[in-house]
Amino acid sequence: MTFAVEANCDGLVGPTHSFVGLSPGNLASQKNAGEVSNPRAAALEGLGKMRRLHDLGVPQFVLPPHERPAVSLLRALGFSGNDGAVIESAWKVAPALAAASCSASPMWAANAATVTPSADAADGRVHFTPANLLTNLHRSLEGPQTRRSLRRLFADETRFAVHEPLPAQPHFADEGAANHVRLCAEHGAPGVNLFVWGREAWERWDGAFPARQTREAFEAVQRRHGAARAVFLRQGRAAIAGGAFHNDVVCVGTRECLFFHERAFEDRAGMERQVRAAAEGLFEPVFVEVSEAELPMADLVASYLFNSQLLVVPGEDRLVLLAPVETRDNPRAHAVAESLASSNGPIGRVDYIDVRQSMRNGGGPACLRLRVVLTDEELAAANPAQRFTPGLHATLADWVERRYRDRLAPADLADPNLLTESREALDELVGILDLGADFYPFQRNGT
Template sequence: MKAFEVNFDGLVGPTHNYAGLSYGNVASERHQNLVAKPKTAALQGLTKMRTLTEMGLVQGLLPPHERPHMPTLRALGFSGTDEQVLARVAKDAPVVLSAVSSASAMWTANAATVSSSADTPDRKVHFTPANLNAKFHRSIEHPGTGRALRAIFSDEKHFAVHDAVPSCPHFGDEGAANHTRLCADYNSPAVELYVYGQVALNSEAPRPMKYPARQTLESCEAIARLHGLTDKQVVFAQQNPAVIDKGVFHNDVIAVGNRNVLFYHEEAFLNTADVLREIDEKLVGADLIPVCITNDQLSVEEAVTSYLFNSQLISLGDDDMALIVPKECEDSATVRNLLDQLVHDASNPINKVVVMDLKQSMRNGGGPACLRLRVTLNEEEIKAVSNCIITPPLFEDLTQWVEKHYRDELAQKDLADPALLNESRTALDELTRILGVGSIYDFQL
């Protein structure tokens, strides 16, 4: 049975804003307090989804989260009507209001870690939602993510959705942004590459000095166990602490893989030669094709600002691959020339570049790769999630939905507006009917 890599993109939520909440994410900090454009952001995301379907890929979506998240505010001691709670938190704890209003769930690369049914002993697709313990505004996501995943991937014949691993620094988990499935083809058994920033229980192990390492080895090992993977199926690689300190907060900011190709910067990993050798030894049915970009070709700093490696690397057929890059890559002469050299290099299968305008997401530090969760599915599994697979009619319905419900602009002061809460709930209630996922939000339960 044929299998496909399906990209489940996050649909940008109605409260998309620039609060600068993500310490260690250079773009997020740089654009703090800008006026955001939620409608534009959501339409840019939908355009990306449509473009990939027109390229022949199977494209899915994950719904936005309920924001501002009133249950979190009430758990923090704010009481009264919704209007009273919003007014008080805006006055007494505006940073908390920004956190519970964040639309960061749009970056579904952080939603979960996924193992294909071709890799798991029970032949089910396994999902573990990421606890996102490193940032308060993201740490509140995993319960909602779990509900959404269980609603979309509800057929227990095909899917298993676990709870997040314990939410504490010891098991810090940032999901698929630090995970890559490498294989001969999508239906073949794979090597799963788990990249971590630090070993939680080893104080002598290398770790960054400026910015926090968000992913731990311990969480990677726990997820691999939950999914039933063996030592022969996994590679645990440590991210270079020096690049974390330069703003590489996830591995997908410095490396991206597809099938048997790994496109990476030479400073991405510690002990790179050992990592590549282990992947190649464990890869079944194909040789690893490493595509390395050196410091002489591109500095880590420009890799971060351009988000070159936060691109999607996709297959266009049996032999051809394309990079889906943000417009910021085109704006850099260095990166533009590098991409031109890359697609004309016959030693690798990357022979096409597609440029996407994702400025609204990029200003918050999320490029094409951040916006999607890769889920390898066979034909039967795709049929089981058909409601959330993009088709021309669904694309039109979602575009009309965004045009109807989203504000053109949103500033930080608008987060305290009770009307925004009501607008968001009305929009999300309608969305659950469009997608046929049932009641997945707290206000619906």
């Protein structure tokens, strides 16, 4: 077995972080639509979470925000003139399209890609497939820039393979690692890959909320990665109907432990049989289930207990669950969380973290990170300028304080000055993270 660690690649919140309510089925996003956001606080909260994990001994990398507003989208939809005129015209004529062009949704890096570590891949490389995220317009913009971002962070093609997103077609709707869990004895050992899907491509879907992940998309990802020991599981229909738009709202796992709500999977008994069969001879899976009676779906979605990070912390015998403060503040969720540590099970401690700005859009601690299992050699081959350190924390915090607004109402997104401010901020960021002078579209287009 090769020694490896699970690194976290966290999305840096962008300057246009706002509450516009763009995601049907995401109840927090819908509930807070129209409220005033604080991009500066959101970015600092995200950096604070990165620092928390760094101090626990978990390797961290920073994924940069995407350029927003996405003027290229508006031009493709027929708006013309200089960039300021394009934005102004779009907000007057088609405000919903303009709002989508401003979304800072790439901050939720759990949707950036699906990842297969070298221990499970047929060719011994780490594989990434950026998600096409085509169910929602604002997220469907992300795939190409996400691929560019991952190729800058993981540039060594002898060790890493960064694929194109799947075809942008409803049959292959792909939401990335938010619907993928890897279980194993140790991070460097062969593992079992759980691919959780919401609908089949040719299925007639009649749910109140969209099922965003197709089985066929994950089957394609598994084939192109050569991912070993794949288990394809259907997400519970009741979970989707209750506001669990991704499986990571009702389930989280690492090492041998799968921590989940009873409504997470359509066939709970079948899930356990398949996982045990795939893990046979490698490790003994540990299933930690929370019932609907213990935590009703309404409390689950309000607290985001399962959208926590389940961490292997150096020096600790049991896992650490890093949960949002909303879990602590919800009596039912808090009771479940605190019972974990006293049960002598695989989870030994629950810590809480404040990411309220992200939570108000339906993204907890787990949404903000993409997990990537890396050997020592792979870790060393990643872009060192994106490796989180206390020094980088200080630099980025200063950058955020200088560059980000502390108040952004939905109407403020129409301000052409926001585009200028954002581009100036990103132009400075590429130097901090050594991303290259052609990283963003506005740098390549000369605007």
